[in-house]
Amino acid sequence: MKLKRYTAPDIRQAMTKVRDELGPDAVILSNRKIDNGIEIIAATDYDDAIVNGTSIQEKPKQSELVKPANSKKLADQLSKTFDIESKEATWKQALADTYTMESEPRAQAEQKPKKITKNTSQVSNEWINRFNSSVEEDVQSNPSLPTSTVHPTDSEIKNVRDELSNLRGLLETQLSSLAWADITKRNPQKSKVLKHLLELGLTPEMSYSLLSKVDNKLDFESSWRKCLALFARQLPVVDDDVIKKGGIFALIGPTGVGKTTTIAKMAARYALSHGTKGIALVTTDNYRIGAQEQLRTYGRILGTPVKVANDAEELRKILKSLYDKDLVLIDTAGMSQRDIRLTEQFSMLSEGSNLIKTFLVMSASSQQNVLEETVQAYKKAFLDGCILTKLDESIVLGGALSTIVKNQIPIVYESDGQRVPEDLHKPEAVELIKKAVTMMNDSQIKFDESVVELAFGGLAANDLS
Secondary structure (H helix, E strand, C coil), rough: CCEEEEEEECCHHHEEEEEHCCCCCCCCEEEEEEEEEEEEEEEEECCHHHCCCCCCCCCCCCCCCCCCHHHHHHHHHHHHCCCCCCCCHHHHHHHHHHHHCCCCCHHCCCCCCEECCCCCCHHHHHHHHHHHHHHHHHHHCCCCCCHHHHCCCCHHHHHHHHHHHHHHHHHHHHHHHHHHHHHHHCCCCHHHHHHHHHHHCCCCCHHHHHHHCCCCCCCCHHHHHHHHHHHHHHCCCCCCCCCCCCCCEEEEECCCEEEEEEEEHHHHHHHHHHHCCCCEEECCCCCCCCCCHHHHHHHHCCCCCCEECCCHHHHHHHHHHHHCCEEEECCCCCCCCCCCHHHHHCCCCCCHHEEEEEEEEEEECCCCCHHHHHHHHHHCCCCCEEECCCCCCCCCCCCHHHHHHHHHEEEEECCCCCCCCCCCCCCCHHHHHHHHHHHHHHHHCCCCCCHHHHHHHHHHHHHCC
């Protein structure tokens, strides 16, 4: 029996070497990954009785290029390679390898493969390019092959992408499960805190980030309090009463978040200390039926004038005529974050006066994903802060607070009812966190272990540092 060792940057090149030198009767005895690629040990004139100490049951077929020398031995090797408990970093390396591909030509085969970004379409395109290169090599070495086989069809490309996407999703799911099992095994108190943070309404990313700053040796109660304190410290709030000194303020946001009612609360709050003489209300809402009448009703109750601006020119003239007023509050039309007219509204405010301060009104009862999308759309108006409304209608507060922390939009007011102006308050970070915890305790929403595993396992699996 003749043994020989081969090394190559990848398995395909290694197999080519084996086939060229030893022929189609070669038997692969072992293969393993090395720094420069793949190492294969192959043999010719292979005798199974010599290797295994048993009689040959059946001769290998001539057409078979690769056969395992010893199934039990290979199984033991694979078991050792993927032994999660004995090698803590194995699953991390597996995930890193998922996003690593060889992109250099053969001339640079001795270099390590480069990492690419974690994007399914990029991975798929790389595999397609490698497929095309392989086919072109075959065509060049076999001129008799039809040239139509050089380029895969659209359906073949789609199939490759779909299969890679499915494989990636399957691998990430398995690694998420392993990562979560690792967390719960090494530190069960940590996993309990993560579950509570998720039930608080925080995003998985925010929760995982907070807990990563906490000492693993702390017990559950200490870790939980530490996470809440860290979150309160990150929450941006404005300590001063922003309308106390007057100015021009515009409230923007989606329909139904409470902009008009909040304007009435702000006007009444100012009137309690300074009277109503220096207050004026302006509306640019020409879309919603009854919107102007609602603001006029508040104006009559407060004894303040109400003006209507239909465009930027009218708004500019109105603001100029109200130069003697100390506080001017502008109510705008409620628009979805996906409304194409948002840009017109932003332009109207910016052209109306450069003295206008813009506050985004956010409903605490909205879903976190909706809030995030809303903030991204309205940030184009160069926000000076936000007003958090409908805390009394919300059952989870952490989602809204996570969005505010992520985008660092300072909270200028919070509102928890319809009363004018009693239900408008200056924000305090610690008090908002307390409200969020109270809502969590009162809520019946509890997350199943599988949900928490899915939320946090992927984050742990992607944490390769």
